[in-house]
Amino acid sequence: MNRNQPASVRPWHQTNWDWRAALNFLGGGTGTGLLIAAAFAGGAAYAGLALGALACVAFGLFWVWMEIGKPWRAINVVFHPQTSWMTRESLVAGPLFVVAIAAAWYGALWLVAGAALLAALFLYCQARILKASKGIPAWREPAIVPLVIATGLAEGTGLAIVALVATGNLATRWLIAALVVVLIVRDLMWRQYRRALARGGAPKGALDVLAGIDLPFSLVGNWGPAALLLAAIPDYAAANTLALIAGIAALGAGWFLKFTIVARAAFNQGFALPALPIRGQGKRVAGTKPGWEKPAQG
Template structure:
């Protein structure tokens, strides 16, 4: 069997910067915050001050809009962003832009008119936006770590966890009962933590083993898993236990839950930064290999 040697070795390459990280974080969290909020619509709307939970739900499209705005600041010619819609048939980035526009427009329209059609349009577009972001990473075949099969699942689980944590914080602010939300957040902490560990241990080839090395930096490792998963889980367990024995429930709710939300969001941001900024090693090119087959010709 012939052996192939790299013609161009694996190299770290700056593909996107912090604006893209913010887009992945804010867009994914905001879109699923909006969609997931409807699962708890009955209890949230019933307890919100003045029955105005619909106002708080607009946090979702607002965060997604901020994410897109951050990307615009990174673009060399922001006015050319409209041309992204010309590649819907093959570009996940184009689909993300379309889904984002439909989501933001549908959510604002539903808040103003309460038309059910706009509600379902906004929910469907919100889910599509998060999926497009996950697939945009996975479809970048030239980047070793991003092409791992676990990446889309980890991206979606991180978005869901951040959305649930934000929803928990808003529910506390509006005086809504948080027991179900706390339980859901604890489950998502375990799911996303497991997906992150699988990503760290994913090493089918030498390329993948080398690509994940930057993710083991002590600071990012501690923030992503320690601050973003372990500590929030323990805090929520403490809140549930103390709530069960009925000792100081109100004080703990208003002190520990905000800490939990901030920790989860910090961990989620650290995960996005690790994947986008540190996991960006390009695959090596071997002699005789088709460059466009390896890296793709769509220029994303």
């Protein structure tokens, strides 16, 4: 393959969604994960956690609003629920804010459960937004859906622990155990996502970016904090400090992961010629797909 292939043929990094779009996935994932974690373990701190979660979601939506070309027409985003996951996300956002604020105010169990359910729906919509982006191989891979959901839950649970400890509360053993589980699941989903991308073939640029974060993400973001949390469970005296560190690592690694996927690994499809034209006496030669890593064997 010719290494001097013009950039316009090889996949190149998309330029339509930048760090502002990434912030929507950061804020939305963390906020909804926090709302879900708060529903299970918020206790007396539920109201504060829920409002913090909504602030995260609003932060993400604010930045995506700042990115669109016609912000004063933003209401048009709700016109296509039949097939658009962006519309569905925006339609879930309204009830999410109403129900979560009501849950924070009244504390009724059915409102808390409703807010958690809407948060889960919002998180699912975010994951599907990426999967529906057919022009970006690293996003359209179906394995991105469980990965985005798992990291949202890990970020939210991590932030719940950080918020509880920082405000003088105790991180419950239940919450600590939950974070261990979601960190392990997140790492498994990350591995599954990378395997699936390699199996199907992907732009080399995207695979290189993802390979570059593998070790720090897994070690510092998943296994390191999981080990800290496991150490914390039997020694409850040290639990809060260890859980605080683990929570920060879980949260930061999730942001690092999503920022990388959205803003650094988003190489487009590029162009390919499955067959080359036969001119005159020319003989048939293999086609070309510049800038792609062939699908992994086996």
